[in-house]
Amino acid sequence: MPDTEYDYDLFTIGIGSGGTRASRVASAHGARVAAAEEYRVGGTCVIRGCVPKKMLVYGAHFAEDIEDAAQFGWTIEGKSFDWVKLRDHVQTDIDRLEGLYGETLDNHGVTVFRERAEITGDHEITLSSGKVITAKYILVATGARPFVPEFPGSEHTITSNEAFHLDEVPKRILIAGGGYIANEFAGIFNEFGSRVTIVNRSDVILRSYDAALQDRLLKISLAKGIEFCFNAEFESIEKNEDGSLRVKMTGHDARDFDQVMIATGRVPNIEGLGLDKVGVELGKKGEIKVDEFSKTNVDYIYAVGDVTDRVQLTPVAIREGQAFADSVFSDIEPYAVDHSCIPSAVFSHPPIAAVGMTEGEARNSLGNIKVFQSDFRAMKNVVAGRNERSLYKMIVDAANDKIVGIHMIGPESPEIMQAAAIAVKVGLTKADFDSTTAIHPTMAEELVLFK
């Protein structure tokens, strides 16, 4: 395997979810591996994505739990919330995780350069310090960054990157976008006491999810006090004398907010990477085009994760990194990642989880389907007097009884979905679920009790 013609067998640009996995697995297979990271080891998920976001989601949910506790006999006096304490505690844990990621790479013998890298020629990488390195293979795993639409005053906005570091919880926050990040952060800030307004250019939230779940989250969010402005686009933002922001949007009167957060999707990080120098082909959104083995049109350059804009999720980037390393650096027969039937979740309040086809997709592609639905109030919500209903849906192919989709909104639905997704992935039938005894009393039992 070692090829001394080059300094390394593999050079990975970007040490996030995909780059970390690929580097350490390639090294374990015997490759000489180096990598560059321009910001912090761990990438988006660990440093400013999934992980700190989930910690804030937990922190936020205490607002409801403390309120509900009264119905369970608890008196909690003098409750108060300290944002700075939570923010700093989260950041301390992120520092710890970053350290662990670095250690793992060290232990696997991966040389990490903590600086920016650029491809400067065939098999050649130049670091920002000027160091030139050659590698037999190059893996681009540079991820994506927030897309901020251009309009006058857009420089006054923040993105999820900054949301983790705010000095205080904004009294009024406008969040632009109707996707994952917008709905997750709307829930977080709302629970912390902000007055939250979501602005979206269409009138649909979470467009890839089943319409019934979109509708249910919208209704619950409205009931919790989150405001929605649909079919609205930014015209301008001006800074007022008191530091607040005056926002003008199409079809709406100008309004003042303390923060404006943009969550309108993420774009691949390809700028200044030198891809043009070696002729790497890009797609319409600037994503690196790859085949099913994550190989670009340049024989020795591969790309994994968000920079390829296939499915922007951490477990997908990790699988792509693993498959790349196994396929290129081991004796295992090269294999491709199966991008079908990927389960996903939105950590809104309450969360959503889904796998497989929505009802609409199944009707269009299969025609004859059966839809089973359970619309119920979780026992904890009943006792707490919280009028918040969960909704579970199962979509079945009428031709063979196979479950082609499961969709849930309700407490702990992502936790429940991980196991249910296996059943959909392997093609179990509704009869298989019916034949399984319920665990009572749970919310998950609804999945085997559909009538």
Ligand SMILES: Cc1cc2nc3c(=O)[nH]c(=O)nc-3n(C[C@H](O)[C@H](O)[C@H](O)COP(=O)(O)OP(=O)(O)OC[C@H]3O[C@@H](n4cnc5c(N)ncnc54)[C@H](O)[C@@H]3O)c2cc1C
């Ligand atoms: C707020 C938020 C919440 C999210 N929540 C979830 C979630 O709950 N579940 C989930 O599955 N996914 C979630 N995601 C998506 C997930 O974080 C990404 O899909 C995942 O991190 C992609 O991994 P990656 O390896 O492609 O890139 P990244 O993890 O983004 O890593 C890329 C790395 O490359 C570095 N880099 C870029 N250019 C260079 C260069 N030229 N030289 C050196 N280094 C460079 C960057 O600094 C970065 O560290 C979330 C994303 C965000 C923004």
Ligand SMILES: NC(=O)c1ccc[n+]([C@@H]2O[C@H](COP(=O)([O-])OP(=O)(O)OC[C@H]3O[C@@H](n4cnc5c(N)ncnc54)[C@H](O)[C@@H]3O)[C@@H](O)[C@H]2O)c1
């Ligand atoms: N729980 C999770 O797994 C999780 C959480 C956060 C992010 N992510 C990943 O990160 C990605 C990015 O998240 P996101 O919420 O930014 O994107 P998204 O694709 O989920 O949503 C983007 C939203 O912005 C709107 N939009 C797009 N362009 C716009 C424009 N020019 N003006 C106004 N609105 C516009 C879209 O209509 C959409 O509602 C997601 O696609 C997801 O893959 C995953």
